[in-house]
Amino acid sequence: MPRITAPTVAEHRAAQQRALLDAARTLLAKTGEAPSMAEVAALAGLARPSAYQYYKSRTDLLNALVQDVFPRWAQRVEDAMAAEKQPADRILAYVLTNIALVAEGEHAVGNALAAVAPSEELDAQSSRMHQQLLDPLVSTLEEMGAADAGITASLINSMVHSGTRLLEAGIPHEQVRERVYDLLGPYVRAHGGHPQLQEVEDKAP
Known part of the structure; x- marks a missing residue:
């Protein structure tokens, strides 16, 4: 089970989702191209499989963005x-x-x-x-x-x-x-x- 870095599981998930969205935004602004889940996860400080716990695909992540x-x-x-x-x-x-x-x-x-x-x-x-x-x-x-x-x-x-x-x-x-x-x-x-x-x-x- 991944280590929880917030007081509650809900707050932990919200923080991780925020980190992924911010990372995707940064990469998108820099390149103008849709980043891969691996690139987003790396910038957010997460393992690639962990990113899929929050967004099912790159399209899912972009829609959330x-x-x-x-x-x-x-x-x-x-x-x-x-x-x-x-x-x-x-x-x-x-x-x-x-x-x-x-x-x-x-x-x-x-x-x-x-x-x-x-x-x-x-x-x-x-x-x-x-x-x-x-x-x-x-x-x-x-x-x-x-x-x-x-x-x-x-x-x-x-x-x-x-x-x-x-x-x-x-x-x-x-x-x-x-x-x-x-x-x-x-x-x-x-x-x-x-x-x-x-x-x-x-x-x-």
């Missing part, structure tokens, strides 16, 4: 928006957090998953995630009294798409962030928000 990556992205954005008191600041948090996730490699993982594990479930989950991301943005704009909140949300979201393309083209993350502040900052301030760069801008000669 799909179900892990997308909801975590949406939750990260929602948490960042919820941390802001002013509705207008939530708009900026939405764009900056999405761009930060791209810079951290999450977008590359999603693209790689779509390439190595194409499926109707993946497409459906991707569509659900994008809608789940847009919902709090639209709600925030409606709270602010924005006209045509859905259209405004789409235009704001286009900044995320543009930022993604810039990052993937090699533009530094900090440079993309600064341009987002330049473009979105006036809108945020006009609606009662306080972008983080406002203090720096106000002190500038």
Whole structure:
């Protein structure tokens, strides 16, 4: 029987599954190709047969990774928006957090998953995630009294798409962030928000 490294068997299994998912994500982000179970197990510090105790096959592992990556992205954005008191600041948090996730490699993982594990479930989950991301943005704009909140949300979201393309083209993350502040900052301030760069801008000669 394998040695239990957590207080309970359930916690041990959860920790091992987390290690396997993290290892698969790391390998996928690095190579863009589906890793073998042996590669994933080795990076996670497990024997190859042990990995099969948690996932029956590489496909099973990739499907689990799909179900892990997308909801975590949406939750990260929602948490960042919820941390802001002013509705207008939530708009900026939405764009900056999405761009930060791209810079951290999450977008590359999603693209790689779509390439190595194409499926109707993946497409459906991707569509659900994008809608789940847009919902709090639209709600925030409606709270602010924005006209045509859905259209405004789409235009704001286009900044995320543009930022993604810039990052993937090699533009530094900090440079993309600064341009987002330049473009979105006036809108945020006009609606009662306080972008983080406002203090720096106000002190500038």
